[in-house]
Amino acid sequence: MPITIRDVREHELDSVLALNNAAGPSILPMDAAKVRFFWEHAEYFRVAEQDGLITGFLVALSQDAPHDSPNFRWFKDRHPRFLYVDRIVIARPRRGGGRGRMFYADVQSFAEVRWPQLCCEVFLQSGNDPALLFHGSFGFREVGQQVMPGTDIRVSMLMKEMCSHPFIAETYGTRLPDQPWLAARALPGRLGTLATGT
Template sequence: MIRDAATRDFRAILGLNAESVHFLSPLDEAQLLRLHAQAAYHRVVEIDGAAAAFLLVLREGADYDSPNYRWFAQRYPQFLYIDRIVVAADRQGHGLAAMLYDDLLAFAKTTGVETLTCEFDLDPPNPASAKFHARYGFREVGTQWLGGGKKQVSLQARALPASSST
C-alpha cells in the first residue's frame, strides 16, 4: 500500500537510507524532519506494517542546500526534484520503485509543473538507476562532480504532460 509518509515511519526511512547510503547522501533524523516538512511529495510503500520503500520529492523554492537541487533551481523556474528513492534490499526487483514513480507521475499531473528532475551516480556508477530512469523518460541535462571530485552525478530531467486541471 502506498501512503503518505509520517513521523512514525522515520526510523524505517532512516534505516532504508543507511542501507543505500553508498548511492545517497547521509540522512539523520533532524535532516529528515526538515525535508519532510518541505516535501511536495513524501510517500512510502507499506508492507506488513512497515515502510519497505520511500520517495521524497521537493519543489522549487525549498530551503535545501543540496548541490544537485541548487543546480536545478538555477536552471528551471518550476520543477519537482526527486531527492531520494529507496527500496529495501530484500524488496528490490518487485516493482516498488515503479509503483512509487507511477504514483508520483499521477501526483505531478495535479501540480502544473512541467519538469521532473533527479540525479544518479555516474562515478561510481549506478547502472540500475540509469536504466530505471531511462525507462521513465528521463534524459541527461548535465553532469557535475561532488565531494571534492569523489563522485560524479548525471543530472536528469523529464518533461511532464501539461496539467489537465480546469
C-alpha cells in the same frame, strides 16, 4: 500481501532514517535533522508499506523548498518550476519487486498536475547503469552533469517534461478538482492549505 503507497506519518521518520542509512553507497546518508527537514518541506514524501512494514520511500521537493542540496540548486539555477526527486530507497530484501516503478508512476502522477518538469540525478559510478536505464525507461533525459562539491561523485542530471501539465494548468490553473487522488500533502508549515506547486 499488497503493497500500499501512502504519505509518511510523523512517527515513522525513525524507520525512514534507518532504511535510508542501510541502503548502501548509492544513497547519501542522512541524520535526524535531514529527515525532519523532509517531513517539514517535501511536497511528496511517501512510503511503501507491506505486511505492516515500511519497505521503501521516495522524497520530492518543489523549487521553493529551502533545500541545500547542490544537485537541487543545479536545477533551481536553470529552471523556474519543477518537482525534484531527492531520493528513493527500497529495502535491500525487497529490491527487484517493482516498488521503484510503483513509486515513479505515483510521483509522476502527483507531479504532472502541478509542475512542468520532474527532475532527479543519478550517480555516475561503476555498476549504476541499471539506475540510468530505469530512469530512461520512464522518459527521463540527461540535461547536464556535475561533480558534487566536496566529493569526487559525478552525477547525471535528469529531467522529464510533464506532457499533461500545460493542458491541466490552462484548464484548472492552481485550483484542481476536489478529489482524493489529487490531494496534496499538508505540510506542517502550511497546515490547512493545499500545496499546488505555485
